[in-house]
Amino acid sequence: EAQVTQNPRYLITVTGKKLTVTCSQNMNHEYMSWYRQDPGLGLRQIYYSMNVEVTDKGDVPEGYKVSRKEKRNFPLILESPSPNQTSLYFCASREGTNRVYEQYFGPGTRLTVT
Amino acid sequence: AQSVTQLDSQVPVFEEAPVELRCNYSSSVSVYLFWYVQYPNQGLQLLLKYLSGSTLVESINGFEAEFNKSQTSFHLRKPSVHISDTAEYFCAVRGGNDMRFGAGTRLTVKP
Numbered sequence: 379e380a381q382v383t384q385n386p387r388y389l390i391t392v393t394g395k396k397l398t399v400t401c402s403q404n405m406n407h408e409y410m411s412w413y414r415q416d417p418g419l420g421l422r423q424i425y426y427s428m429n430v431e432v433t434d435k436g437d438v439p440e441g442y443k444v445s446r447k448e449k450r451n452f453p454l455i456l457e458s459p460s461p462n463q464t465s466l467y468f469c470a471s472r473e474g475t476n477r478v479y480e481q482y483f484g485p486g487t488r489l490t491v492t
Numbered sequence: 493a494q495s496v497t498q499l500d501s502q503v504p505v506f507e508e509a510p511v512e513l514r515c516n517y518s519s520s521v522s523v524y525l526f527w528y529v530q531y532p533n534q535g536l537q538l539l540l541k542y543l544s545g546s547t548l549v550e551s552i553n554g555f556e557a558e559f560n561k562s563q564t565s566f567h568l569r570k571p572s573v574h575i576s577d578t579a580e581y582f583c584a585v586r587g588g589n590d591m592r593f594g595a596g597t598r599l600t601v602k603p
Contacts, residue, residue: 382535411591413593418501418595419496419594419595420496420582421536422589422593426589428589433526445540468535468536470536480526480538480541481536481538481591483528483535483536483537485532485534485535486535
C-alpha cells in the first residue's frame, strides 16, 4: 500500500530535549516536505526537499533541521524544542518537482513541548 | 508567491442541506488549485483538483468546485451533505514548486 508514515504519532517532551520525528514514503517520490498545522493558520511549510541531499527552507524553518540522505526518508529534527513548537506536524511527498502531482500526507505527529 | 484565503473558519449545516466553502487566492503566475479534506485525527486527503481544461471539477463523493479566474476563486460545493462530511477542508494553491494552504474551514453537519 502506497503511504507516508510518521513516527511517533504523539510526543510530549520538555524544553531543550532534542527530538527527531521520522518520515518515510514507499512511493519513490522525489519531493518531500514538512508542515506544521496550527489553529487558524492552516498548514505552513517548514522545510522541503526536491531530491536526495537537496533541502530548502519553507516559510517557518526557525528551530528545525532536516536531512535527506535517502530518497524514502526525510526526518525532522528539533535540536532544542521550545513551547512555541507545540503543534501538529505533517510530512508529505509527491512525485516529481516540475510537474503537477498531488501531495500525499502522513497521519500527523502531535507534539507537545512543556 | 501565492496566498489563499478561506473566507469562513466554521460552517455549520444540517444534514441534506447544500453547502459552499469559499476560497479565494492571489498569484502572479499560473496556478493549480486543490481542495483537501482532513477527517478527525487523520492526515489530509486530496478531494479534488483543478489543473487545466474544464473549470468545473468533481470528486467521487459528490463535491464539486469551480475555478473562476476573473474572481480568483475556487469555491467548494455540495448540493446535499451527510453527517460523514463533517471534517476540516483546506484549499491550496500551487504555483511552480510553491504550495500554499488556506487556514481551513471546519464543516460540521448536524442531524
